[in-house]
């Protein structure tokens with residue numbers, strides 16, 4: 040009985056311990072639901088908003104020496120709502136009728152760009168490495184022990200108190216104020232149509248400001264739990280908030296709050312009991328240490344896949360579904376034949392010349408960068424398939440690539456397989472994983488599908504990679520996850536030039552295959568499904584089968600690219616190449632340049648691989664001047680700018696969902712066509728062009 | 736069990752469906768033989784579209800059984816019912832964005848043949864074959880869409896879009912076509928045209944039709960037999976002329992909808 044009694048008090052302790060975190064998750068989850076319901080935006084940037092407030096508070100306290108109250112007022116009660124308000128006004132108000140995908144991409148862009156922008160503006164890097172402070176004196180040193188099982192710090196008590204008051208405040212607002220009543224009507228209605236007749240702009244701005252306020256509050260309250268302040272930790276918080284919002288089905292605010300609190304408690308309980316269970320279950324012991332940080336993702340994935348209501352909510356996953364305008368047709372379908380040929384010729388000449396220059400004149404570091412850009416282009420073709428063709432936003436392409444890379448590493452290390460064969464087998468394994476993952480995930484549909492892939496990416500990152508049969512375990516920690524370059528008959532790939540040649544050939548093969556798939560039955564089927572799922576089903580197309588195929592193809596391409604990248608670097612280098620964050624970054628980059636075309640993927644590859652070197656470090660100029668030392672210092676840009684530009688790219692995407700490249704091409708072809716037409720027939724043109732417009 | 740000549744192709748028994756406690760369809764029995772033209776009429780909200788959705792598998796039934804050619808398909812998903820010969824058009828048009836008129840038919844033809852393996856695409860055999868294009872163009876000719884074969888579907892008028900939906904469904908060689916208010920949004924002339932074209936196609940291909948329609952003239956021209964649904968219940972059934980003339984129908988249907996005809 041002794042054991043039972045101690046388990047009981049341990050449970051109580053876990054519950055007390057989990058409450059502060061739980062209330063903060065609940066706050067964030069409320070913030071998520073508020074904006075989702077009033078503007079249809081599933082705001083993945085909420086964590087970045089929380090981070091910005093927390094960092095400003097910390098900065099004001101520590102670097103500027105402000106007292107608590109003014110620091111709190113400025114960072115939480117001024118900056119946070121203002122940020123929400125501005126985001127709504129400048130960005131999301133104009134995205135009302137944009138697709139769910141466009142909105143998601145924009146919030147991912149903001150999640151990356153916001154911390155970078157504020158870092159550049161306010162110099163947050165100066166507080167890096169220091170331990171954040173709470174919003175009450177002695178927050179981390181004074182403890183209270185209300186139930187005699189666990190001592191809560193002042194900071195933690197403060198978190199519970201503030202979060203509970205915020206919830207109470209929200210309840211009052213919803214009950215007694217006009218704008219509150221309107222918000223509630225919108226938030227709690229199952230569909231957005233109820234927005235008609237209510238002054239939706241005001242409701243929407245107010246919700247964004249309030250949501251951002253909650254995020255800022257949550258950020259400041261949770262910060263003392265971290266050793267240092269880092270934006271990625273805050274992104275992870277959003278993942279938990281998403282799970283809580285999912286439990287509340289994005290409709291019920293009390294249930295959302297309860298969901299957040301409940302998840303906080305659940306995580307604490309697992310943290311308490313997992314070590315004990317793993318004593319008797321050996322397989323648990325190996326993943327124990329990693330399972331704790333992975334809890335949010337495991338929980339999110341479980342909630343998404345198991346929570347029955349979510350599976351039934353396919354149709355409701357986008358409150359604005361049905362008002363999406365159809366995407367504009369690719370430029371290639373509108374432009375004249377001659378112009379198509381001309382651009383093709385130009386592209387071939389351009390790439391040939393660049394290729395020859397790189398091939399015969401570039402030094403080793405250039406060769407490395409260009410090879411990397413080529414391999415990334417190959418990986419990005421996997422996004423062309425899953426997003427451009429199948430219309431699904433997968434946020435785990437980096438994970439598929441990592442599976443390809445790790446599988447080849449394991450096959451080479453343990454079975455002594457030849458590298459290229461291992462890469463192929465690795466890609467097949469990635470394809471199988473992609474197909475298996477798609478089974479539970481595809482039932483979700485829409486935004487939940489993307490979120491589930493995100494959860495999978497993080498789960499892989501925090502649990503799977505640590506397993507020795509995946510990431511190599513301790514041995515790999517000591518020796519690295521090494522992969523040799525292949526020997527292919529007379530070609531020795533240790534020579535960088537030969538390896539670049541191999542990469543280009545593989546890229547061309549995959550690009551060719553993607554074009555054939557796009558034009559073949561599989562592509563047509565996917566296009567039909569995207570155009571109208573009901574219509575496609577009504578002629579006998581199986582949506583599940585088509586999408587599983589798309590996932591498998593996409594994972595295969597990512598897998599072979601991942602293996603190739605690892606071979607190039609002769610090491611898997613998981614965290615710098617394939618982290619979940621990389622997946623997000625890749626996706627936004629590819630869709631903002633153009634996910635529908637092969638060129639889009641290649642441009643994204645070039646941008647990703649060469650941006651730092653070419654733009655930020657001015658390497659081209661250094662190369663032209665034949666000496667890196669003589670690079671003029673006209674580019675005083677830090678790497679942070681990359682994230683800012685990336686965020687702006689994502690915003691641009693919202694305005695031109697077909698992608699920047701497509702959009703530029705369309706503009707250019709239209710201009711050229713107009714010019715050609717004008718040259719052909721001088722005077723009648725004026726009348727001709729005005730006529731149809733007035734008629735229409 | 737295989738279908739004999741006099742056995743109905745589609746048979747639904749005791750189909751019931753409710754949404755949030757409201758009975759949209761109330762224990763309905765319905766049977767349509769292959770090649771038969773049947774009308775289904777009823778006031779707004781009578782449950783016609785819901786009944787369609789139950790027959791097609793778009794929503795699961797609460798109770799009841801749906802059979803196609805004697806086979807129980809109650810639990811089958813939409814696409815498998817489609818492959819067993821159940822075609823349809825939509826009340827709110829459901830075309831494939833970004834596809835041309837011919838592509839709509841080609842993909843339907845490809846699906847019907849079950850000829851879409853990935854390796855064939857990779858070997859460059861995924862492009863439409865001559866006989867497939869020929870079949871598409873035959874149907875397009877039948878529907879008077881031949882001129883528009885290469886037009887993007889976004890450029891079609893509503894009436895042409897409806898015809899394209901019919902064409903897309905015909906490519907799957909349906910034994911029964913479910914048409915949900917084909918005339919809605921069309922003016923009188925367009926409706927007459929559509930009716931004529933449908934009739935020609937029906938005579939040419941011999942498929943059965945179950946037609947939901949508010950336009951009484953259309954129904955009486957096109958169908959031989961007619962069912963009347965009111966508040967989820969089947970209230971009348973018989974030869975179209977008699978049913979449309981009966982008092983019960985006038986009361987339930989024309990009483991509220993008198994202006995439509």
Ligand SMILES: Nc1ncnc2c1ncn2[C@@H]1O[C@H](COP(=O)(O)OP(=O)(O)OP(=O)(O)O)[C@@H](O)[C@H]1O
Nearest residue numbers: 754755759777778779780781782783784785786826
């Ligand atoms: N998905 C749904 N959720 C809730 N209620 C629904 C749903 N679909 C239909 N209903 C309800 O079921 C009833 C029947 O609707 P249905 O669309 O089948 O009627 P109908 O006969 O097709 O009408 P109409 O002539 O206007 O097309 C209506 O009361 C409608 O509000």
Ligand SMILES: [Mg+2]
Nearest residue numbers: 783784785826
């Ligand atoms: Mg209807």
